Structures are given as structure tokens and as C-alpha cells.
Amino acid sequence: MKTLNKFFTSIALCSFVLTANAQQATNLDDLLKQLEKGQIAQTQQNIEREAEFMAKKSQQDQLLKQAITSREQAVAKSTELENTYQVNEVDIANKTDALNKRMGELKExxxxxxxxxxxxxxxxxxxxxxxxxxxxxxxxxxxxxxxxxxxxxxxxxxxxxxxxxxxxxxxxxxxxxxxxxxxxxxxxxxxxxxxxxxxxxxxxxxxxxxxxxxxxxxxxxxxxxxxxxxxxxxxxxxxxxxxxxxxxxxxxxxxxxxxxxxAPDTQERIEQGGPVGNVIIALGVIGLLIALERFISLFFIGNKVNRQLKTSVASDDNPLGRVMLVKDNNLDADTETLELKLSERILKEVPVLTSRLTLIKIVSVVAPLIGLLGTVTGMINTFQAITLFGTGDPKLMAGGISQALVTTVLGLVVAIPMVFISTLLNTRSRGIINVLQQQSAGIIAERAEMAEPAEKGA
Structure with missing residues (x-):
């Protein structure tokens, strides 16, 4: 039963296809005629295809024969070239050997x-x-x-x-x-x-x-x-x-x-010192300005004292004149009182003569210490670079080493002149103070000599 159902279903499908591709049949005879015409047309088309295929088959056989002939010729040519290559290779080796023997030292x-x-x-x-x-x-x-x-x-x-x-x-x-x-x-x-x-x-x-x-x-x-x-x-x-x-x-x-x-110039070397180097330079400048002011001041004071030494008329524009005015203002005072008053006047003049000399001495002491601080800081930076990057590239350590060395040099450059300047100014001021003390001692001795005859007469 199932087989009959499949058969009728197939016939129905074929009829549906034929109906879709052909004109609508009015009865079963027309449908049969259309089916017959379709078979005839399909048979004619198949015959034409077979004829075309047979015609091309002979052509394909001819192309195949040509390809086989070409392949055989190429194989023969390859065999001939290979034999020629081997012969040439041996010939080249022989000629190269002969050339090398003939060239001799020319090759060298x-x-x-x-x-x-x-x-x-x-x-x-x-x-x-x-x-x-x-x-x-x-x-x-x-x-x-x-x-x-x-x-x-x-x-x-x-x-x-x-x-x-x-x-x-x-x-x-x-x-x-x-x-x-x-x-x-x-x-x-x-x-x-x-x-x-x-x-x-x-x-x-x-x-x-x-x-x-x-x-x-x-x-x-x-x-x-x-x-x-x-x-x-x-x-x-x-x-x-x-x-x-x-x-x-x-x-x-x-x-x-x-x-x-x-090579870096002077300015670049100073810049390598960093902030510590700038501090040292600032201290050096301050010390030089103070020293310059003291040199000028002591120079004029010394000239005035020298002029006062050449005259007996006391003037209040110099330390020695002010010391001599103490004698003129205390003519009736005894020797001990005059000595005390002269000592008091000298003590008042000493701070003026030694003013700011201590600052110069401080600069001469502090500058190398700050340079040492920069040295330690630079070495710390160097060791940090070694820790992070190793010792493969010396340029990584150059910055810290430069700072360490430059700050030390700057500290010494500032300190050494400051020591000489401080010593020179102290010597200059001490010389003026010695003049005041000598003149004071002379005034006291003179008053004592004047007082001694009066005591004998009494």
C-alpha cells in the first residue's frame, strides 16, 4: 500500500512540474502529447551534446599528444644541459687551478x-x-x-x-x-x-x-x-x-x-654642583663683599690714624684722635682714672675695627663643610644609580660623581681665599688697635711723669 502511495505521489509531482513548464493541458491527451514533445526535444539536445563531446575528445587527444611530446623534448634538453654543466664544471675547475698556478704571488x-x-x-x-x-x-x-x-x-x-x-x-x-x-x-x-x-x-x-x-x-x-x-x-x-x-x-x-x-666649560662645571654648589658660591660672594667693605673701611681708618700720628691736635674723625680727646677732656684726672677712661675709649673703638671679621672667618669654615655635604650627597646619588642600573654604563654614575667633586672644589675655592683675607684683615685691624694701645700707654706715662714732680713738691 505504501509503495502505491509513493508511486502516485511521484506521478503527481511530475505532473506538477510539467504543468509549471508547459501550457495548461485541458485533458490527459494533451498532457501526453506535451510530455512526448519534451522527451523528443531532450533527446535531440543530448545527441548534440554527445556530438560536441566527441569532437572535443579528438582535440583533447591531440593536445595531450603535443604535451607529451613537449615534455619529452624538455627532458631531453634538461639531460643535455646537465651533462654540459658537469663538463663545464670540470673544465672551470681545471682552468681555475691552472690560473691559480700561473698567478702565483699575483693573487696575494x-x-x-x-x-x-x-x-x-x-x-x-x-x-x-x-x-x-x-x-x-x-x-x-x-x-x-x-x-x-x-x-x-x-x-x-x-x-x-x-x-x-x-x-x-x-x-x-x-x-x-x-x-x-x-x-x-x-x-x-x-x-x-x-x-x-x-x-x-x-x-x-x-x-x-x-x-x-x-x-x-x-x-x-x-x-x-x-x-x-x-x-x-x-x-x-x-x-x-x-x-x-x-x-x-x-x-x-x-x-x-x-x-x-x-669637555664642559667653567660655567657648566659650576652647574654640575647643583643646589649645594649654588649655596657655596652665594656664601663666597657674601664673604667677598664683606671683605671688600672691610678693606676699604680699614684703609681709610688707617690713613686717618697715620695722619693723626703726625699732629698733636686731636680730631674726632679717627679712633686715635678720639683717644687723644680723652686726655684733653680729663686734664685734672689722676693717672689711674685717665688710664681707665683711655681703656674704655679703646674698648669702644675695637668693635668698630673688628666688625664683621668674624663673618668672614665663619664663611672660611662653613664653605668646605658645605662642600663635604655636597660630596656625600653626590656619592649617595651615585650608589643609587649603581643599585638601579648596575655598573655597565659609567655615564649613569657621572652625574653624582661630578656633583661630589665639584662641590668639594667649590668649597675649597671659597674657603682658601677667605682664610687669607680673614688673616689679612685681622692683622690690619690688630695693627690699628696696637697703635691705639701704644698711644694710650704713652699718654698715661706722660701724665704720670707730670704728676710725679707735683707729688715731690707737696
């Missing part, structure tokens, strides 16, 4: 030529002669590459050219030559200027040192110049026309000059 010579060409090219990269004679390195590059990348032998012309470049380098190294070139200033501006080349060592223009940059083929002014004593010699060389001129020559071709310009 060409190796030396290649090495010399490479070394000379490296020399030309840093030579200042290349600034005047550009393009010398191109031949050496081509020569070294041709000698190293292939078995090409150097020709006589190439060997002579290498010899010529070496000889020209040696010859020009002993000359001082002036030429015009475009110079890149420190601010980046390009100017045409006269450049003086000193052998193969230095370039100078307008009293400043220059450097040659091989990568760009340009001449540039050093951003940082060496100290004034080197610049003075460069200026003398720039202004000189004939004769011998002293000049600071760098025989390394720029290495020593590069280290000189990297």
Missing part, C-alpha cells in the same frame, strides 16, 4: 690591493683633504667591490690610480691650502667662505674650527668650539698670509678636537 698582490683600497677609503672618509678634493672615494669603492665580488684582475691603470691617490694624500697632508667652499654655520645657514685646510688634520674658517661630513660631502662649523686659546691660534692662522704661525693641530684628524669640545 691583488688581495693586498683590495685591502689597501678599503683602508684608504676609510681614511678618505675622515680626511679633511676630501673637503677640497671631493669624489676620491667613488673610485676606491668601485675598485674594492670589483676585486672582491668577482675574479676580475686589476688593470695597470687601476693600480696606478690607487698609487696616485695614496701619493696625493701624503703630498697634500704636508700642505696648508686655502680654498673657497660652502660652509654650514652653527645656526644652519649656508655661506660661501674661505676655508683653510691644515694638511689632512683640521679645517678653519673665520677663526673657527670646521668638520667635514663625508655622508653629505659638506663642511660644517662645529656647534661647540674649543677653548679660547685654541680659537686664538685659529684666528691667527686665518689672518696670516705668509710665515710661520702657531696653530693648535689635531693629529688624530678630529678625535682629540671632539673630546675638547665635549
Amino acid at each position: 698582490l691583488f688581495g693586498v690591493l683590495q685591502q689597501v683600497a678599503g683602508d684608504t677609503r676609510s681614511k678618505f672618509q675622515t680626511s679633511t683633504i676630501s673637503a677640497q678634493i671631493p669624489g676620491r672615494g667613488k673610485f676606491l669603492d668601485e675598485f674594492a667591490q670589483s676585486m672582491g665580488s668577482s675574479s676580475k684582475l686589476a688593470s695597470i691603470e687601476e693600480i696606478e690610480r690607487l698609487w696616485f691617490e695614496l701619493q696625493r694624500e701624503m703630498t697634500e697632508s704636508g700642505k696648508v691650502h686655502k680654498f673657497s667652499a660652502q660652509v654650514v654655520a652653527a645656526n644652519g645657514e649656508k655661506v660661501q667662505s674661505d676655508v683653510i685646510r691644515v694638511g689632512g688634520f683640521n679645517l678653519v674658517s673665520n677663526g673657527k674650527y670646521l668638520e667635514y661630513i663625508d655622508e653629505t660631502g659638506s663642511i660644517a662649523e662645529l656647534i661647540r668650539q674649543p677653548s679660547n686659546r685654541y680659537l686664538e691660534s685659529a684666528a691667527e692662522l686665518t689672518q696670516a698670509n705668509t710665515g710661520a704661525v702657531p696653530f693648535a693641530l689635531d693629529p688624530t684628524g678630529g678625535s682629540i678636537l671632539g673630546l675638547l669640545v665635549q
Whole structure:
């Protein structure tokens, strides 16, 4: 029963498909005719496809035969080339062996030529002669590459050219030559200027040192110049026309000059001291100002005292005059009373003469102590850098060590002059005080001599 149901269902589906693709049949005979026509059309289409396939089948057979023939030809050609390669390889080995035997020491010579060409090219990269004679390195590059990348032998012309470049380098190294070139200033501006080349060592223009940059083929002014004593010699060389001129020559071709310009100047060294260094400098300035004021004050006081020593008329504009006025104002006083009054006057004059000298002495003592404080602080920073980064890079420790050393130097630089200044001022003030004490003792002795006859007469 189930089989019959499936059969009728299939017939119904086929009828539905045929009905969707064909005109609507009015009865079963029309449906049968349409079905028959469809079978005939489908059969005709299949016949055409089979014919087309058969026609292409012969074509495909022909293409296959052609491919097989091409493959066989390629295999034969490959076998022939492989045999030729093996024969050539043996032939090349034999000829190479024969060439090496015939070359003998020439092979070593060409190796030396290649090495010399490479070394000379490296020399030309840093030579200042290349600034005047550009393009010398191109031949050496081509020569070294041709000698190293292939078995090409150097020709006589190439060997002579290498010899010529070496000889020209040696010859020009002993000359001082002036030429015009475009110079890149420190601010980046390009100017045409006269450049003086000193052998193969230095370039100078307008009293400043220059450097040659091989990568760009340009001449540039050093951003940082060496100290004034080197610049003075460069200026003398720039202004000189004939004769011998002293000049600071760098025989390394720029290495020593590069280290000189990297060395910090006085201001940069002071800045390395940090806040502690600034405090020491401030103390030194204060001490110098106080010392200057004391020098001027004691100088005028000393001159007035010296003038007072030359006259018996007392004046109140100097310490000695004020001491002498005590005698004039106490003519009737006895010797002991006059002595006490003179001592009192001298004691009043001493603070004026020794004023602020203690501050100078304090500065001379405190400055090295502050420098020691900076030393300890700098070493603490150094050890912290070692703890964090190790000892692989010395530059990480340079800051702390610089602060430690600079503060110590600043403290000593301030303290040592302050000690001498303090001693000199104390000596100066003590000399004036001694004059006052001597004159006071003389006044007392004079009064005692005057009083002694009166006592005898009584």
C-alpha cells in the first residue's frame, strides 16, 4: 500500500512540474502529447551534446599528444644541459687551478690591493683633504667591490690610480691650502667662505674650527668650539698670509678636537654642583663683599690714624684722635682714672675695627663643610644609580660623581681665599688697635711723669 502511495505521489509531482513548464493541458491527451514533445526535444539536445563531446575528445587527444611530446623534448634538453654543466664544471675547475698556478704571488698582490683600497677609503672618509678634493672615494669603492665580488684582475691603470691617490694624500697632508667652499654655520645657514685646510688634520674658517661630513660631502662649523686659546691660534692662522704661525693641530684628524669640545666649560662645571654648589658660591660672594667693605673701611681708618700720628691736635674723625680727646677732656684726672677712661675709649673703638671679621672667618669654615655635604650627597646619588642600573654604563654614575667633586672644589675655592683675607684683615685691624694701645700707654706715662714732680713738691 505504501509503495502505491509513493508511486502516485511521484506521478503527481511530475505532473506538477510539467504543468509549471508547459501550457495548461485541458485533458490527459494533451498532457501526453506535451510530455512526448519534451522527451523528443531532450533527446535531440543530448545527441548534440554527445556530438560536441566527441569532437572535443579528438582535440583533447591531440593536445595531450603535443604535451607529451613537449615534455619529452624538455627532458631531453634538461639531460643535455646537465651533462654540459658537469663538463663545464670540470673544465672551470681545471682552468681555475691552472690560473691559480700561473698567478702565483699575483693573487696575494691583488688581495693586498683590495685591502689597501678599503683602508684608504676609510681614511678618505675622515680626511679633511676630501673637503677640497671631493669624489676620491667613488673610485676606491668601485675598485674594492670589483676585486672582491668577482675574479676580475686589476688593470695597470687601476693600480696606478690607487698609487696616485695614496701619493696625493701624503703630498697634500704636508700642505696648508686655502680654498673657497660652502660652509654650514652653527645656526644652519649656508655661506660661501674661505676655508683653510691644515694638511689632512683640521679645517678653519673665520677663526673657527670646521668638520667635514663625508655622508653629505659638506663642511660644517662645529656647534661647540674649543677653548679660547685654541680659537686664538685659529684666528691667527686665518689672518696670516705668509710665515710661520702657531696653530693648535689635531693629529688624530678630529678625535682629540671632539673630546675638547665635549669637555664642559667653567660655567657648566659650576652647574654640575647643583643646589649645594649654588649655596657655596652665594656664601663666597657674601664673604667677598664683606671683605671688600672691610678693606676699604680699614684703609681709610688707617690713613686717618697715620695722619693723626703726625699732629698733636686731636680730631674726632679717627679712633686715635678720639683717644687723644680723652686726655684733653680729663686734664685734672689722676693717672689711674685717665688710664681707665683711655681703656674704655679703646674698648669702644675695637668693635668698630673688628666688625664683621668674624663673618668672614665663619664663611672660611662653613664653605668646605658645605662642600663635604655636597660630596656625600653626590656619592649617595651615585650608589643609587649603581643599585638601579648596575655598573655597565659609567655615564649613569657621572652625574653624582661630578656633583661630589665639584662641590668639594667649590668649597675649597671659597674657603682658601677667605682664610687669607680673614688673616689679612685681622692683622690690619690688630695693627690699628696696637697703635691705639701704644698711644694710650704713652699718654698715661706722660701724665704720670707730670704728676710725679707735683707729688715731690707737696
